[in-house]
Amino acid sequence: MHVVLPDGKQLDLPQGATARDAAAAIGPRLAQDALGARVDGLLHDLLTPLPDGAQVSILTKRNLADAAELWRHTLGHVMSQAVGEYYRARGYPEGSVKRGVGPVIENGFYQDFDLPVPLKEEDLPEIEKIMHDILARDLELSRREVSRDEALAQFPADPFKQELIRDLPEDVTVTLYSQGDYTDLCRGPHAPRTGVLPKAFKLMSTSGAYWRGSEKNPMLQRVYGVAFATQKELDEHLHQLEEARRRDHRKLGKELELFLLDPLVGKGLPMWLPNGTVVREELVRFLREQQVARGYQGVITPNIGNLELYKTSGHYPYYSDSQFTPIEVDEEQYMLKPMNCPHHVRIYASKPRSYRDLPVRLAEFGTVYRYEMSGELNGLTRVRGFTQDDAHIFCRPDQLKAEFLDVLDLTVLVLRTFDLKDVRFRVGVRDPESDKYVGDEANWELAEKQIIEAVTEVGLPFTIEPGDAAFYGPKLDFVVRDVIGREWQLGTIQVDYNLPERFGLTYVGEDGQEHRPIMIHRAPFGSLERFMGILIEHYAGDFPFWLAPQQAVVIPISDRHLDYAHEVERTLRAQGLRVSVDAGSDRMNAKIRAAELRKVPAMLIVGDKEAEGREVSVRERGRGERKGVALDGLAGEYAARNANREN
Template sequence: MHVVLPDGKQLELPQGGTALDAAKAIGPRLAQDALAATVGGELTDLMTPLPEGAQLGIITKKKPEDAAAVFRHSLGHVMSQAVGEFYRQKGYPAEAVKRGVGPAIENGWYQDFDLPEPLKEEDLPEIERLMREIIGRNLDFSRREVSKQEALQQFAADPYKHELIEALPDDQPITFYTQGDYTDLCRGPHFPRTGALPTSFKLMSTSGAYWRGNENNPILQRVYGVAFATQKELDEYLERLEEAKRRDHRRLGKELELFTIDPLVGKGLPLWLPNGTVLRDELTRFLREQQFARHYQGVITPNIGNLELYKTSGHYQNYSDSNFSPITVDDEQYMLKPMNCPHHVRIYASKPRSYRDLPVRLAEFGTVYRYEQSGELNGLTRVRGFTQDDAHIFCRPDQLKKEFLDTLDLTVLVLRTFGMTEVRLRVGTRDPESTKYVGSDENWDTAEQQIIEAVNEVGLPFTVEPGDAAFYGPKLDFVVRDVIGREWQLGTIQVDYNLPERFDISYVGEDGQEHRPVMIHRAPFGSLERFVGILIEHYGGDFPLWLAPRQIMVIPIADRHNEYGQQLVDELRDLGLRAELNDSTSRMNAKIRDAELHKIPVMLVVGDQEQAGRQVSVRERGAAGTSERKGVPFDDLKAELLERYQTRA
């Protein structure tokens, strides 16, 4: 058999040859340094037989980070072995430890266990110690293909492995990987030996997880670990985690009195407190202004709809797992609204349309409801009721590119306004193997091509993700990296030829005939709840002046300055600025600390000198720390703050 090397040369190997055989054929030094391989760009290990004509690359210890997913998976196996040894030391037999799945994930891995007694957080350092000991033994990983019968016999005492094996096709190869006395059912890939694994890892936490994600199955104990090629990368990651804890929107949301989730109201149904409502109102006002300038028309639709509406659109069938159950009213069935788009289609259809009327741009801050499992709910970022900044554009085919580009421009403007400048674009297309998509191949091909052409025209880099499209059309998603390096999918733009067909909507063309409009779905924020949750963490609660729920705190030094302070507050509020007076009996420094704790961006300190000269001393919070200005004329400051607020500086 032959494989093709990165330089294009062909290498002859015996039938069933592996990447390790290829490395040995090239040279003994390469074989010694090899850790993993790629076949056609996909990671594999050195032990797996190669296919004929494989495009082969060898990953060595010079760049172990290129095989991060492999060493993380191997560390998961080392941890699983260590857990077994931990319980044997406690006197339990080997079969007392049963194992579910254990994949590599971003930054690390997890492994599910059914244990004779639960692991405690304080046990994790001992598991880490055993892992390092196993790594020090430099055990070889070996791969072996077995029959289904042999696999079932090997794991006869483990119901979880038994269930996985039973579900495998009879003609599918089943592989075991072994290091030392530990063997597991596994597809791989793995490093060649434990001694080659990095020691820059850490066990992070344990949690409960339903077997195979089904809440009717037993709850297993899931142990998470993280690992990197170097200790420096691990330290930086752990530092980012600590920063993420400090910025956690659930903690800051409580401290800054932005929102609350009350169990009596219901899980995943946030209540916006006065401060959070101000923040939300500023966001909606900002986007409404942008939409007005772009000739959108506002609409409002109900929170429930007839079930037939969502059956016609396809949302009922295609999102059945995330819809709330229908309710019966007067012999009709209704459902909590999962999407705004079918309602907007019916608004479009409420009267005849001419080609001269198009494009029709309908916008709504519409609240929708979707069922999320309790374990997936998370503050504002995963909820059951949320408001989308939804708009749907109905246009002629010849208008589509301009409308798409205008929408792309709006979404980029929104993200840049909030300092979200690290953005990557992701084009979601059909999965050619899936049957979930509705509509003709011709319409899909056209829509996908138009999105890619539009993004190419503005010169923005993007990736294509097959299978990531909505059931009715392809989409362009905006994936944003926040200030501590995490990625979030926010805005989206979708091109849809199919809902107009499903609802049989049309416009009268210049030729007097009926034609089908094209539909663009767009939501620059995505949802207000999720966007606010991400904004809180992105800013760490330190919002810019225009967005801050509490903008200005006037701080009198003594009681005799309260009247002057109140006068300043009244003048600022007359301008529409959110100003408050702290006239408590606390000392000035305590008042300043209180304003800083509540992350109020501007503090105006007033005493005898300021009162005499109609001045203020200004303390401002900012990215570079706190700045101070003394003796600032108040009228000048008023104009400055108003301009910053109005221009959203």
Template sequence: MHVILPDGKQLDLQPGATALDAAQAIGPRLAQDALAATANGDLVDLLSPLPDGASITLITKKNPADAAPLFRHSLGHVMSMAVGEYYKAKGYSADAIKRGVGPYIESGWYQDFDLPEPLKEEDLPEIEKIMRDIIGRNLPFSRREVSKAEALAQFPHDPYKAELIQGLPDDEAITFYQQGDYVDLCAGPHFPSTGRLPQSFKLMSTSGAYWRGNEKNPILQRVYGVAFATQKELDEYLFQLEEAKRRDHRKLGRELELFTIDPLVGKGLPLWLPNGTVLREELTNFMKEQQFQRGYQGVVTPNIGNLDLYRTSGHYEKYSDGQFRPIEVDDEEYMLKPMNCPHHVRIYASKPRSYRDLPVRLAEFGTVYRYEQSGELNGLTRVRGFTQDDAHLFVRPDQLKKEFLDVLDLTVLVLKTFGMNEVRFRVGTRDPGSDKYVGDEVNWTLAERQIIEAVEEVGLPYTIEPGDAAFYGPKLDFVVKDVLGREWQLGTIQVDYNLPERFDITYVGEDGADHRPIMIHRAPFGSIERFTGILIEHYAGDFPLWLAPRQVMIIPIADRHNEYAEQLRAELHTQGLRAEVDDSSNRMQAKVRTAELSKIPVMLIVGDKEQEAREVSVRERTPEGHRERKGVKFDDLKAELLERRRTRA
């Protein structure tokens, strides 16, 4: 057999050769430094046979991060071995510990256990200590293939392993990996030995998990770990986790009194509190202003619709699992609205349309309802009732590109306004092998080409994701990276030839004949709820002045300054600024502290000197910390704040 090296040279090897054999054939130093390899782009360990003719690359200790999935998987085996030794020291036999699956995942791994007594969070440091001891033993990982009978004989005490083995095809090789006296059913791949594993790992938490994800099965204990090639990467990851906790929109939503979710109202149905309602309305007003400038017309549609509406559109057939059950009313069936688009189609169809009327741009902040499993609900970012900044444009073919580019421009403007400047553009196309989609193949091809041409015309980098289209048309998604480096799919633009066909809507062309319009679906925010949740975390609750629910806190130093403070508040309030006075009996520093905890962006401190000169001392929250100014003329400050609000700076 032979393999192809990165420089294109062919390396001849014995049949069944491994990546380690290839490394040894090249040189003993490389064999000593090698950690893993890639074969035809797939990550493999040094022990697995290579395919004949494979193109290979050897991964060495110079670039251990390239082998992250391997060392994370191997650390999972080391942890599983350490748990066994931990319970052995407590007097339990090896047979008392049963194990489910233990794959590597992004940033780390997990392992499921059925244990004689549960692990506690405080036990994890001791498990880590045993893991480091196992690493210090430098135990080699070995691989062997066994028959199904041998595999079953290895785990007579473990029903989970037995179930996995029984489920393997008879003609498929079954492999064991072993380090020391620990043996596990595993397809690999792994590091060469425990001694070569990075020490930059940490056990994070435990949780319950149904065996094979089925709630009818036993609950196992799942232990999570994270690992990186260097301590610096681990420290950065742990810092990001702490930062994510600090920014958690559920925590900040409670502290800043933005929203609540009441079990008596229902899971996944957020209640917007006064502060959160201000935030929501500012977002809505911002979008309405942009839409007005671009010629959109507002519409309002009901929160339920006749089931036949969604049958005609195809939503009921394609997304029935994600919708609430129909409601019977007077021998008809109705359903909570899962989408706004069928309603907008019927508004378009409410009167005859001429080619001169197009484009028709219908916009609605429409509330829709989707069924989400309880375990998937998460604050504002995953809910059952949410409002979309939805719009549907009905256009002639010659108008499609211009309108698409205008929507693209609007969505980019929205993201830039909120400081979301790291954006990926993802074109979702149809998977020809799937039955998910409706409509004519010719129209699909045309729509996909038109999206790609529009994106290329403005020079945006994009990727194509086959199978990611909506059931009625291809789409352009905006994938945004927040300050924590997490990616979120926010805005979307979709080109749709199919709903106009399904609803048989037309316009009268210049030739007097009926023609079919094309629909553009667009939602720059996507869901107001989800966008707000992401925004809370992006800003860590420190909203810019125009967006902040509470904009200005005026802090009188003593009671004799309360009247002056109230006068300033009234002037700001008259100009539309959200200003308050803290006239409590607390000392000034306590008032400042309270305003800080409430993340109010501007604090105005007034005393004798300020009152006499109609001035204020200003303390502002900024991304860099705090900015303080003394002796600022109040009228100048008022003009400055109004300009910042107007420009949404």
């Protein structure tokens, strides 16, 4: 047999040769340094036989990032072995630790266990020590191919391995990997020995997990670990996790009294508290101003609709699994509104339209409802009831490009306003293998082409993602990376030829004939709930001045300064600012600390000197302290910052 190397050279090898044999044939140093290989583009270990004629590239420590799945997988086995040794050292017999599955996941691995006594979080550092010891032993890994019956005999006391093996076809070849006295059922790939594994790993947590994901099966204990090529990367990841905990919008939402999730109201149905309502309404006001300036007309539609509406649009049954069960009213079926677009379509269709009337731009902050599994709900970022900043543009073909570019401009403005700079643009097109899409193929091709041309014209870098299109048309998504590295899909623009076709929408053209309009769906925020959740974490609750629920608090040094403190409050409120007086009995420093915890941007301190000169002393986040600031001047300054949406 032969393989082909990256430089195009052919390497002759004996039948059944492995990547280790290929590395040895190239040179003894490469054989010593080899960790794994890329075989026809796929990650391979050094132990698996190579196919004849394969393209082979040997990976070494210089390729740790490319081989991450391989060494993380092996570290998962090391952790599993360490757990067994941990229990044996405490007197539990061989076989008392039973193992479920243990795959590689993003940044690490996990392993499911049935343990004689559950692990506690404080036990994890001890298991980490055993893992480091296993790495120091430099155990060589071996790979065996056995029959199904031989594999069953290898794990006589482990019901989980027995079940996995029995589910395999009888004539299948099963692979086992061993290191020292530890053997596991596994497809690989793995590192050649434990001594070459990176030492930058940490066991993070444990949780319960049903065997094979079914609540009918036993509950196992899942142990999670993270692993990186270097200690620096691990430290950065742990710092990122700490930042995520500090910025968690669920934690901050409670501390800052922004929103409430009440089980009596219902899972995934957030209620906005006064502070959160201020932020939400400022978001709405910002976007509504833009919509008015760009020629949108506001509409309001009901929260339920006739089931026939959603059947016509195609939302039902295509997305029936994510919609609430219809209810019967007067012998007709209704359901909670999953989308605003069919309602806007019917508004467009409510009267004849001329080519002179187009484009028609209908906008609504419309609340919709989706049935999400309870395990998928997450604060504001995954809910069952949410409000979209939804708009639908009905236009002529000659208007499509200009309308699309205007929506693109609006969405980029939104991202810039909220300092969301790390953005990638994703064009979602059809998956040619899927049958979920509706409409004429020629229309799909035209819509995909027009989106790509528009994004190219404005010079935005983008990727094309097959399968990411909506069922009725292609789209452009805005994927934002937040301050701690997570990605969120926020705004979206969709070009739709199909809903106008399904609903028979028309306009009378210049030629006096009926023509079909094109529809653009757009939502720069996407969902106000998700956008708020992301903003809370993006700013760590320290909202910019114009967006803060409370923009300033007036702090009197003593009770005799209360009258002037209220005068300051009235002066600033007359400028439309959100200001209050802390009239409590605490000392000034305690009031300052309380305002800092509430993340109020400005603290205005008043005493005898300030009252006498109609001034304030200002302590402001990120701007330091200013003394002797004229009250009227400050009111004008703050009003201007508020109007210009500045920090």
